[in-house]
Amino acid sequence: MATAHSQFGEESQETRSEMDNQTYTQPHHVEDVEIQEWFESLDSVLEASGPDVAREILERLRAHATVNGIDLPFTANTPYTNTIPLRLEPLFPGDQELERRIKSLIRWNALAMVVRANREEHNIGGHISTFASAATLYEIGFNHFWRGRSDSFEGDTIYFQGHAAPGMYARAFMEGRLSKEKLENFRRELKPGGGLSSYPHPWLMPDFWEFPTVSMGLSPLMAIYQARFQRYLENRGMKPATDAKVWAFLGDGETDEPESLGAITLASREKLDNLIFVINCNLQRLDGPVRGNGQIIQELESAFRGAKWNVIKVLWGSEWDPILERDSEGLLVKRMGELVDGEYQKLVVSSGAYVREHFFGHDPRLLKLVEPLPDEALRRLRLGGHDPKKVYAAYKAAVDHKGGPTVILARTIKGYGLGEAGEGKNVTHQQKKLNEDELKEFRSRFGIPLNDQDCIEVPFYRPAEDSPEVQYLRARRETLGGYTPARAVRSKPITTDNEELFKEFHDGSEGREVSTTMAFVGMLRKMLKDPEIGKLVVPIVPDEARTFGMESLFRTVGIYSSVGQKYEPVDVNTLLYYKEAKDGQILEEGITEAGSMASFIAAGTAYSTNGINTIPFFIYYSMFGFQRIGDFVWAAADMRTRGFMLGGTSGRTTLSGEGLQHQDGNSHVLALPVPNLRAYDPAYAYEIAVILQDGIKRMYRDGENIFYYITVMNEPYVMPPMPAGAREEILKGMYKFRAASNKKAKLRAQLFGSGAILNEVLQAQEILEQKFGVAADVWSVTSYKALYTDGIEAERWNRLHPTEKPHVPYVTQCVGDAPGVIVAATDYLKTLPNMISKWMPRRMATLGTDGFGRSEGRASLRDFFEVDAKFIALATLHELALDGKIEASAVEKAITELGINPEKWNPVVS
Numbered sequence: 001m002a003t004a005h006s007q008f009g010e011e012s013q014e015t016r017s018e019m020d021n022q023t024y025t026q027p028h029h030v031e032d033v034e035i036q037e038w039f040e041s042l043d044s045v046l047e048a049s050g051p052d053v054a055r056e057i058l059e060r061l062r063a064h065a066t067v068n069g070i071d072l073p074f075t076a077n078t079p080y081t082n083t084i085p086l087r088l089e090p091l092f093p094g095d096q097e098l099e100r101r102i103k104s105l106i107r108w109n110a111l112a113m114v115v116r117a118n119r120e121e122h123n124i125g126g127h128i129s130t131f132a133s134a135a136t137l138y139e140i141g142f143n144h145f146w147r148g149r150s151d152s153f154e155g156d157t158i159y160f161q162g163h164a165a166p167g168m169y170a171r172a173f174m175e176g177r178l179s180k181e182k183l184e185n186f187r188r189e190l191k192p193g194g195g196l197s198s199y200p201h202p203w204l205m206p207d208f209w210e211f212p213t214v215s216m217g218l219s220p221l222m223a224i225y226q227a228r229f230q231r232y233l234e235n236r237g238m239k240p241a242t243d244a245k246v247w248a249f250l251g252d253g254e255t256d257e258p259e260s261l262g263a264i265t266l267a268s269r270e271k272l273d274n275l276i277f278v279i280n281c282n283l284q285r286l287d288g289p290v291r292g293n294g295q296i297i298q299e300l301e302s303a304f305r306g307a308k309w310n311v312i313k314v315l316w317g318s319e320w321d322p323i324l325e326r327d328s329e330g331l332l333v334k335r336m337g338e339l340v341d342g343e344y345q346k347l348v349v350s351s352g353a354y355v356r357e358h359f360f361g362h363d364p365r366l367l368k369l370v371e372p373l374p375d376e377a378l379r380r381l382r383l384g385g386h387d388p389k390k391v392y393a394a395y396k397a398a399v400d401h402k403g404g405p406t407v408i409l410a411r412t413i414k415g416y417g418l419g420e421a422g423e424g425k426n427v428t429h430q431q432k433k434l435n436e437d438e439l440k441e442f443r444s445r446f447g448i449p450l451n452d453q454d455c456i457e458v459p460f461y462r463p464a465e466d467s468p469e470v471q472y473l474r475a476r477r478e479t480l481g482g483y484t485p486a487r488a489v490r491s492k493p494i495t496t497d498n499e500e501l502f503k504e505f506h507d508g509s510e511g512r513e514v515s516t517t518m519a520f521v522g523m524l525r526k527m528l529k530d531p532e533i534g535k536l537v538v539p540i541v542p543d544e545a546r547t548f549g550m551e552s553l554f555r556t557v558g559i560y561s562s563v564g565q566k567y568e569p570v571d572v573n574t575l576l577y578y579k580e581a582k583d584g585q586i587l588e589e590g591i592t593e594a595g596s597m598a599s600f601i602a603a604g605t606a607y608s609t610n611g612i613n614t615i616p617f618f619i620y621y622s623m624f625g626f627q628r629i630g631d632f633v634w635a636a637a638d639m640r641t642r643g644f645m646l647g648g649t650s651g652r653t654t655l656s657g658e659g660l661q662h663q664d665g666n667s668h669v670l671a672l673p674v675p676n677l678r679a680y681d682p683a684y685a686y687e688i689a690v691i692l693q694d695g696i697k698r699m700y701r702d703g704e705n706i707f708y709y710i711t712v713m714n715e716p717y718v719m720p721p722m723p724a725g726a727r728e729e730i731l732k733g734m735y736k737f738r739a740a741s742n743k744k745a746k747l748r749a750q751l752f753g754s755g756a757i758l759n760e761v762l763q764a765q766e767i768l769e770q771k772f773g774v775a776a777d778v779w780s781v782t783s784y785k786a787l788y789t790d791g792i793e794a795e796r797w798n799r800l801h802p803t804e805k806p807h808v809p810y811v812t813q814c815v816g817d818a819p820g821v822i823v824a825a826t827d828y829l830k831t832l833p834n835m836i837s838k839w840m841p842r843r844m845a846t847l848g849t850d851g852f853g854r855s856e857g858r859a860s861l862r863d864f865f866e867v868d869a870k871f872i873a874l875a876t877l878h879e880l881a882l883d884g885k886i887e888a889s890a891v892e893k894a895i896t897e898l899g900i901n902p903e904k905w906n907p908v909v910s
């Protein structure tokens with residue numbers, strides 16, 4: 001039958017069903033003997049010619065099936081069994097019994113930490129079950145794989161699962177790195193002598209934790225970009241290529257977060273064989289099963305395999321091997337693949353008899369396989385993630401794998417070892433207390449040398465320094481190059497003060513109209529050429545380089561690509577062609593603000609991770625910054641990231657045309673909560689130059705743990721030269737830009753402006769003077785955040801030192817004695833200027849851009865949001881009327897004169 005698509009080799013539905021009907025009229029079940037024949041021939045190929053030949057035969061068989069009309073659906077899944085079969089398992093190199101004892105003690109101390117903390121302070125929280133399920137996954141890493149950082153080797157980079165923190169503390173205690181007192185003060189950081197933070201926080205424990213991981217989904221994405229950044233440093237010749245790895249530990253529930261899987265194709269595209277994910281598949285999250293009605297492991301396998309990762313499933317422990325071996329028909333593996341996770345969870349909490357009946361009892365042939373085993377043995381059939389040999393084999397295969405990233409899907413039991421206290425139960429995530437019987441049971445199960453009486457006190461237990469356990473674990477870490485986690489600043493400070501570099505930008509643009517973005521790009525270009533810092537600069541941009549006029553950098557410093565440029569770019573004949581290069585300096589990330597931020601974090605913490613002072617400049621559409629990836633910014637702050645975030649095309653009324661989604665009047669408010677972030681809204685090129693120069697000095701010379709947010713705009717105007725003596729004041733947050741010319745005028749005002757709105761304020765200054773006889777001083781407020789922080793600091797000091805000479809907030813120092821009314825205009829929410837109003841000598845009127853943006857030109861937008869020169873003039877006159885300096889009727893007259901419609905829309909609510 002002819003079909004419309006037949007010339008393209010496709011069949012229509014009709015053709016297919018017709019063919020199906022003709023050929024396969026009777027339903028036909030595979031006979032056991034038939035399948036047995038197939039298995040046998042594959043086994044003999046495997047034996048005779050090895051796995052590569054067997055793989056090729058299967059692939060060709062699949063192609064043959066397709067050609068013959070067998071519609072095999074695409075599946076990236078393998079059967080529900082271990083990826084590494086017993087015969088390919090390497091020998092376990094450690095002392096298994098000693099390692100088991102060490103692990104048991106760590107289990108005990110981790111549990112003790114949480115139980116004790118909650119006895120001491122009710123509801124202080126903590127997690128037992130997460131580490132309980134992951135202990136083997138960590139211990140194999142600590143004893144056999146993770147290399148510490150030293151002067152001679154950079155070491156492995158490990159993202160520990162946040163809720164497993166008690167386990168890492170317990171190990172550090174065993175290693176002699178944390179005292180009993182510290183453990184005692186888990187979650188009590190303010191106790192004398194200090195305590196331990198609930199989760200990994202480099203801000204709080206800067207010698208210990210490197211990466212904050214507890215906000216789920218951030219660490220997998222950060223780990224991918226971290227691994228890529230290692231390659232970037234190598235390819236740019238900034239560090240030697242090594243076999244150091246980046247490991248990230250995730251919960252299976254955590255993979256629900258879109259960030260967790262959001263960048264996995266980057267990892268395979270970049271062939272990051274320095275990256276290993278370990279997903280602890282205990283099949284549970286906080287409330288209950290991750291996929292009660294499905295199989296999270298198979299779902300993850302297909303996602304990762306589909307993204308071309310090397311996937312290693314570690315599902316079944318060694319006890320299953322002999323049973324699997326007896327299963328010549330493949331019935332057991334088939335049965336394993338049939339159960340949904342909710343059923344598996346039920347099996348975990350059930351008796352051996354239940355397992356026999358409900359799992360094996362499905363088929364008499366399966367029952368026969370386990371006939372020799374008593375019920376107790378069935379209950380104790382271990383899962384892969386709890387079997388050191390299986391975990392070791394997976395890790396070994398992962399570190400040896402070449403050409404791409406590896407994910408290990410390890411099946412475990414949540415709350416392993418807690419028994420009645422919560423093993424495998426839905427409530428287990430929040431279990432923090434164990435009764436006496438449960439404690440004794442745990443103690444006995446793991447052989448902790450404590451009698452009944454001592455046990456119920458839940459003491460921390462560390463064997464003597466010369467015990468085999470402590471000796472062994474110390475020796476292992478020594479062989480592996482030192483302890484982990486451990487954080488240190490590994491880079492040397494830069495030496496230059498960059499005075500010469502930035503000087504030219506103090507002079508203004510000499511009549512030329514430029515935007516602050518252009519001015520910034522000019523500075524970036526110059527920094528890139530600098531002999532000391534040029535190499536360290538890492539420009540990061542999420543597909544907006546042209547928007548910001550940065551395309552000239554494509555050619556000069558190149559776009560980083562791990563494979564260079566395999567094609568002739570379409571614009572090769574132009575001056576600014578799209579040049580990709582292996583040693584390219586720009587990280588052109590594509591459309592991912594989250595990924596770009598992860599690169600920013602990797603580059604901004606390389607001073608610690610890699611001992612290299614890279615200086616990231618992440619420039620992006622400001623509205624897609626804090627608002628979209630705020631939690632990454634928080635993590636960056638926690639990690640003591642250094643660098644510059646540049647919110648481009650910012651300002652609610654400065655970005656014309658784009659409208660509601662793009663016009664940013666929010667980001668400076670969203671920058672407020674981040675304690676170590678310095679936020680600036682500069683108006684002129686010299687302000688940016690001063691801020692950048694000072695920032696580089698503070699972060700990279702003086703080693704301060706701060707980072708910067710600077711908004712830059714695309715409105716072109718003439719950049720004036722820097723007024724004498726303004727430098728320090730720019731950094732502090734405000735300075736007088738232009739004083740009133742008529743200082744003797746009766747009507748006076750102080751006007752504040754920031755960013756592009758400063759120009760409106762300057763126009764208002766003229767209108768007020770020329771039309772209304774008001775003499776106004778104009779201030780450029782470069783940072784409301786800085787003024788606010790300074791103000792609350794002064795206030796606090798005064799409260800605590802009531803008899804001493806009070807500190808005066810910097811804003812009060814600026815305008816405390818200044819005459820006249822005070823008006824502030826900003827392109828951001830009114831709350832920004834309002835934050836400092838209490839330190840003003842008088843009331844302050846505030847104009848800002850609260851509300852949704854509009855697609856319009858700048859003039860209309862500023863009229864709509866009431867932040868243009870005429871509204872600034874009106875606000876000033878109104879303040880003068882409130883002060884009794886002029887009549888209200890004069891204000892009304894001015895409204896008409898200024899052409900303002902008093903009944904216009906209210907931008908805040910329209």
Ligand SMILES: Cc1ncc(C[n+]2csc(CCOP(=O)(O)OP(=O)(O)O)c2C)c(N)n1
Pocket residue numbers: 129130133163214215216217250251252253254255280282284285286290414429
């Ligand atoms: C972004 C974010 N949302 C919610 C939480 C709260 N939370 C903490 S642990 C947890 C469940 C974790 O489940 P899973 O990832 O499977 O880890 P497991 O403890 O089972 O290893 C949740 C929801 C969080 N830490 N971060």
Ligand SMILES: [Mg+2]
Pocket residue numbers: 251252253280281282283284285290414
């Ligand atoms: Mg889980």
